[in-house]
Amino acid sequence: MIFRLIRLYSLAMLFMVTSVTVLMAQGSTKHADDFKIKGFHLDLRIQVMKLEALKEFALQLSKSGINTLIMEYEATFPFEKHPLIPNRYAYTKAEIADLVRYCSGLGIDVIPLQQSFGHVEYILRFPKYAKLRESNTDYSQVNPIQEALAKELFTDLFHEMAALHPSKYFHIGCDETRLLGHSPKSKAKVEKYGVGKLYGDYVKLMCDIVLDMGKIPVLWADIALKYPESLASLPKGVVFVDWNYGWELNRFGDPRKLTEAGFEIWGAPSLRSSPDNYNLTTWEKHFTNIKDFVPQARALGYTGMVMTSWSTSGVYSYVRESGSDMVDLYAVRRVYPLSGFNLLLEAYLKAIHAKEPLDIGQFVEDYTKEKYGFNKEQSNRFFTALTAVPYEIGQGKVRRKDNFSIKQLLDSVQIVEQVFDNLKPLKNEKEFEHYRLMAKTRALYVEYQYIEHLANAPDFTASQISSLLPRLEQIIAKTKSLNEQYTALNEKVFYASELAIDNELRIIKMNLLYDRLSRRR
Numbered sequence: 001m002i003f004r005l006i007r008l009y010s011l012a013m014l015f016m017v018t019s020v021t022v023l024m025a026q027g028s029t030k031h032a033d034d035f036k037i038k039g040f041h042l043d044l045r046i047q048v049m050k051l052e053a054l055k056e057f058a059l060q061l062s063k064s065g066i067n068t069l070i071m072e073y074e075a076t077f078p079f080e081k082h083p084l085i086p087n088r089y090a091y092t093k094a095e096i097a098d099l100v101r102y103c104s105g106l107g108i109d110v111i112p113l114q115q116s117f118g119h120v121e122y123i124l125r126f127p128k129y130a131k132l133r134e135s136n137t138d139y140s141q142v143n144p145i146q147e148a149l150a151k152e153l154f155t156d157l158f159h160e161m162a163a164l165h166p167s168k169y170f171h172i173g174c175d176e177t178r179l180l181g182h183s184p185k186s187k188a189k190v191e192k193y194g195v196g197k198l199y200g201d202y203v204k205l206m207c208d209i210v211l212d213m214g215k216i217p218v219l220w221a222d223i224a225l226k227y228p229e230s231l232a233s234l235p236k237g238v239v240f241v242d243w244n245y246g247w248e249l250n251r252f253g254d255p256r257k258l259t260e261a262g263f264e265i266w267g268a269p270s271l272r273s274s275p276d277n278y279n280l281t282t283w284e285k286h287f288t289n290i291k292d293f294v295p296q297a298r299a300l301g302y303t304g305m306v307m308t309s310w311s312t313s314g315v316y317s318y319v320r321e322s323g324s325d326m327v328d329l330y331a332v333r334r335v336y337p338l339s340g341f342n343l344l345l346e347a348y349l350k351a352i353h354a355k356e357p358l359d360i361g362q363f364v365e366d367y368t369k370e371k372y373g374f375n376k377e378q379s380n381r382f383f384t385a386l387t388a389v390p391y392e393i394g395q396g397k398v399r400r401k402d403n404f405s406i407k408q409l410l411d412s413v414q415i416v417e418q419v420f421d422n423l424k425p426l427k428n429e430k431e432f433e434h435y436r437l438m439a440k441t442r443a444l445y446v447e448y449q450y451i452e453h454l455a456n457a458p459d460f461t462a463s464q465i466s467s468l469l470p471r472l473e474q475i476i477a478k479t480k481s482l483n484e485q486y487t488a489l490n491e492k493v494f495y496a497s498e499l500a501i502d503n504e505l506r507i508i509k510m511n512l513l514y515d516r517l518s519r520r521r
Contacts, residue, residue: 035297037266037304038352039068041113044076045122046331046498047311047338048089053493055102057338062106064349069103070171070306072113073161075122081156084126089495096164104166111218112161115173116154116206117142121316121329129153134179134186140316141179144202145186155209162213169239170210174203175220176314199223200233207235221265225253231261241306242297243268246289255300266304267297271344273310275392276335278506279445281438284387286344291358294351307348309338334502339493340434343367373426385419386435388412393449396456406453410446417443430489437485441506444482448475448510455513465517472514479507 040061042049049057058069075087077096091099100110123129124139132149134141142150162170180198181190189198203224207217221240224230240258242265249255258265269289276282297305312331319327346367351358364383368374374382389412392399398409420439425432451468454460483503490499 035303035305035352037068037306038066039070039111039266039304039306040066041070041072041268041306041308043072043074043309043311044089045072045074045312045314046334047494048076048498049338049493050495051091051095051099054099058099058103058106058108060345062103062108064346065353066349067107068109068111068304068306070111070113072115072171074115077112077114077161079157079160081160082123082153084128085123085157087122089498093164100165109167109169110165111167111169111171112165113171113173113218114154114157114161116150116157117144117172117174117202118177118179119173119175119314123153125326125329134182138179139318141177141182142202143183143186144180144198145183145189147202147205150202151205151209154206158209158213162215168216169218170213170215171218171241172203172206172210173220174206175222175243177223180223194227194229196227196229197233199227200230203230204233204235207238211235211237218266221255221258222252224258225255228253228257228261231257231263234263236262237264239264239266239304241266241268241304242302243270243308244289244293244296245270245273246285246292249296249300259301264304265300265302266306267293267300267302268306268308269293269348271307271309271341271348272335272338273308274313274333277333278336278502279442280390280392281336282390283344284390287347287358287360287387290344290348290351291360294348295357305352307345309341311335311338334505336434336438337490337494339490340438342371342431371425371428372423372432374423378423381419382423382435385416385439388416393446396449396453406446406450410443410450413439413443413446433485433489437482437489441479441482441486444475444479448472448513451475452509452513455517469514469518472510472517476507476510476514479510483507 042054042057061069073091075085076090077086078090078093079085103110118141120142121139124133124142130136132142132146132153133139134143144150158170158172177199180195181187186198203219207219210217216237216239217235218239218241221242224234224240225242240263242252242255242258244251244267246269255265269286271286272281273286294305312335313333315332316329317332319330321327343364347358347360347363350363361383365376365379368379368382372378372382389409391404391409393406393409396406398404398406417439420436423432451471454464455468483506486503487496487499
């Protein structure tokens with residue numbers, strides 16, 4: 001009954017219907033090992049990995065045939081000409097040079113990624129760069145009309161990065177530029193020439209900097225797909241990365257327009273992406289993404305495949321001390337660290353080397369047998385629990401189309417927690433402990449959400465507070481214990497201060513509600 005219940009609650013899983021059958025019918029699928037770029041994208045906006053952990057991860061990748069590592073350093077690159085940009089977790093140049101040499105010895109090409117259009121809050125937050133802002137309230141995007149200032153800044157940043165990375169490629173980002181045409185001058189250009197021209201002219205400026213360094217520009221494909229007229233502005237030889245996390249192939253636009261224009265394309269599924277967070281990982285969505293998108297990319301003639309793994313959404317909330325001054329940036333949507341996702345990583349590695357689409361069930365059975373010593377029945381229990389009820393809670397409601405309640409979700413996640421407690425791996429216990437910790441964290445989170453839901457009921461009064469406080473105290477105590485486990489599991493990979501931030505954010509709502517209801521001072 002337990003597993004029937006979990007499977008019943010899982011019927012609303014996300015299934016994507018794509019045009020892959022039509023695409024494959026139009027052209028023959030190439031041989032299995034046809035991606036010249038077999039890559040992984042490492043996001044260091046938060047959850048910054050220690051140098052030795054980076055090396056261990058690179059070694060793990062190289063053993064499975066990965067030949068490319070795209071490093072999105074953000075504020076962890078130690079810029080010398082612009083010393084305000086690096087944060088407290090920035091590597092030294094010696095460390096980066098050491099990592100690049102180490103990866104080269106493993107046969108891995110390290111490509112630096114420097115965002116140069118959108119997702120640059122961490123730069124534009126400083127008054128020094130205020131003239132480059134497209135908006136004076138949202139600092140996420142460069143004003144593409146400020147070409148001289150942008151060229152000066154990004155020439156500096158690109159050259160410092162390129163000096164430590166001998167790769168022939170240089171990634172300039174340029175995705176999710178949501179403020180195109182926002183400022184008066186940008187708006188005027190859009191009205192005269194269109195959004196594609198505004199985007200294309202600026203991206204060409206960034207590409208030209210890269211080309212002048214003797215390197216090949218790489219950028220995300222979403223905006224160029226949305227505005228294909230921008231392609232006319234771009235130099236030949238640019239490489240586009242088409243990121244697809246489980247949606248229709250033409251979500252941003254027809255990718256064949258890029259190949260028809262003579263551009264090379266790499267594909268990019270995701271190991272962690274929205275709506276994943278501390279308390280939820282949409283495992284089945286990511287497995288399905290790998291299974292579907294890798295063969296789709298082959299059918300379209302993509303020459304590379306790069307697995308992305310986002311530590312956060314790339315969106316920041318501003319902590320302000322006044323209307324004009326900012327204290328800090330808060331990364332919206334933090335996820336469980338990369339150390340807990342070897343299962344998905346191995347699924348991706350198998351998929352890019354396979355002749356056929358990934359057989360998810362068989363892969364999980366083989367993986368759990370090899371890694372944990374499970375038999376088929378144990379493997380089925382593991383995967384059923386792993387993929388059960390992957391639903392978000394927002395504003396006191398479970399995000400499903402039916403009337404699935406928080407109490408029903410709580411019952412389900414507590415069953416999942418029991419399944420992981422009862423499964424006993426014969427080996428690799430530490431790796432398996434990540435699944436247990438994720439399940440326990442999720443169960444406590446949903447239990448807290450249920451209490452919050454009760455406190456927000458229309459008929460809730462002060463007389464009912466005494467019944468909720470002991471339950472809140474229990475949840476807070478258990479969360480503190482889990483935070484200690486979280487630190488112990490991840491302390492070799494990540495910095496203690498970052499893990500402390502994770503732990504604080506995981507418990508802050510619980511403490512605030514407790515303080516409010518108890519009137520604690």
